[in-house]
Amino acid sequence: MNAVNHLFQDEDVAIEENLIRVSSNSAFTNQEQTNQVFSEKWGEVNKEEEDVEKMIDMQLKWYLKLYGFSSNDDLAAFLCRQNVILDAGCGLGYKAAWFATLAPDSTVIGMDFSEAAILAANRYKHIKNLFFVRGDIANTPLKKGSIGYVSCDQVIHHTEKPAETFKHLASLLAPGGELACYVYAKKALPRELVDDYFREYSKKLTHQQLWELSEQLTELGKNLTKLKASFHCPDIPALGIKGGEYDVQRFLYWNFLKCFWREDSSDKLSVATNFDWYAPSNAARYSLEEFNQWGIDNKLEKVFSHSEEACHTGRFKKK
Numbered sequence: 001m002n003a004v005n006h007l008f009q010d011e012d013v014a015i016e017e018n019l020i021r022v023s024s025n026s027a028f029t030n031q032e033q034t035n036q037v038f039s040e041k042w043g044e045v046n047k048e049e050e051d052v053e054k055m056i057d058m059q060l061k062w063y064l065k066l067y068g069f070s071s072n073d074d075l076a077a078f079l080c081r082q083n084v085i086l087d088a089g090c091g092l093g094y095k096a097a098w099f100a101t102l103a104p105d106s107t108v109i110g111m112d113f114s115e116a117a118i119l120a121a122n123r124y125k126h127i128k129n130l131f132f133v134r135g136d137i138a139n140t141p142l143k144k145g146s147i148g149y150v151s152c153d154q155v156i157h158h159t160e161k162p163a164e165t166f167k168h169l170a171s172l173l174a175p176g177g178e179l180a181c182y183v184y185a186k187k188a189l190p191r192e193l194v195d196d197y198f199r200e201y202s203k204k205l206t207h208q209q210l211w212e213l214s215e216q217l218t219e220l221g222k223n224l225t226k227l228k229a230s231f232h233c234p235d236i237p238a239l240g241i242k243g244g245e246y247d248v249q250r251f252l253y254w255n256f257l258k259c260f261w262r263e264d265s266s267d268k269l270s271v272a273t274n275f276d277w278y279a280p281s282n283a284a285r286y287s288l289e290e291f292n293q294w295g296i297d298n299k300l301e302k303v304f305s306h307s308e309e310a311c312h313t314g315r316f317k318k319k
């Protein structure tokens with residue numbers, strides 16, 4: 001028997017090496033479109049190994065900060081206490097691979113609804129305690145109460161009904177288990193309005209047009225950053241704009257339009273980040289109160305909380 005069969009409700013799951021196949025279609029048009037654009041995004045990013053390495057380096061450091069781990073060793077000590085770990089919405093699978101390497105005696109499952117799950121399974125065949133599933137994290141075939149740590153990083157807002165997804169993931173936790181979760185934060189009013197409008201509009205665009213749009217936004221972000229100009233903005237509470245000293249690009253970015261560009265990233269990764277923002281139909285944003293309510297509704301204790309302009313994150317523990 002394979003090391004993971006017993007974790008599934010139907011122990012007769014089809015496993016090909018490290019890839020477990022369940023249903024890979026959604027009944028919801030927006031989720032299906034979201035899956036397609038993420039298949040497209042990860043397919044592109046996966047082509048450039050140098051970009052993947054840059055992304056991994058940046059993302060792993062950020063992960064420690066987002067979830068309150070002081071170092072790799074601190075995370076490793078925590079993970080080694082978990083028998084089973086789920087990376088819910090694993091993308092290319094590099095965080096699942098990181099967990100599996102830090103906790104070699106634990107079983108790690110990475111799950112994604114897009115073709116990224118297959119790319120991840122190919123990428124990390126050599127890690128023996130790591131498995132991937134292509135399927136919906138809102139309705140997994142995993143047994144309830146079977147998982148010590150569920151990490152749902154930068155994903156839940158892309159699912160069809162995020163609060164329901166949170167409930168489902170919470171139901172998978174074993175007693176004492178933790179769910180680490182990230183949601184997009186609500187931003188200033190002009191940015192929220194543009195985002196909502198643009199995301200509707202972008203449904204009419206082809207993937208090619210979405211990439212072109214993302215390239216244009218990246219060039220805008222780059223040119224604005226290169227101005228190296230800053231100014232003072234007053235508090236404008238009616239628009240949700242916080243006063244203070246701003247770099248011009250950051251001011252536009254947080255308050256009006258996502259035009260991502262980072263010097264320490266490659267242009268291609270910046271384009272992929274902009275694509276990732278306007279292309280998926282599902283991309284909900286939340287206030288901290290709304291996010292905390294999920295924990296309360298599911299009788300989970302929030303044992304770590306962090307907020308920054310982009311997001312709210314937390315670790316929620318099952319008593």
Ligand SMILES: C[S@@+](CC[C@H](N)C(=O)[O-])C[C@H]1O[C@@H](n2cnc3c(N)ncnc32)[C@H](O)[C@@H]1O
Nearest residue numbers: 038089090091112113114136137153155158159
């Ligand atoms: C921004 S990416 C984050 C990926 C990864 N967690 C990371 O940090 O690199 C969001 C991922 O969520 C996945 N996703 C969206 N909805 C999903 C769902 N209902 N079930 C499983 N995965 C989903 C997408 O396919 C995509 O790979």
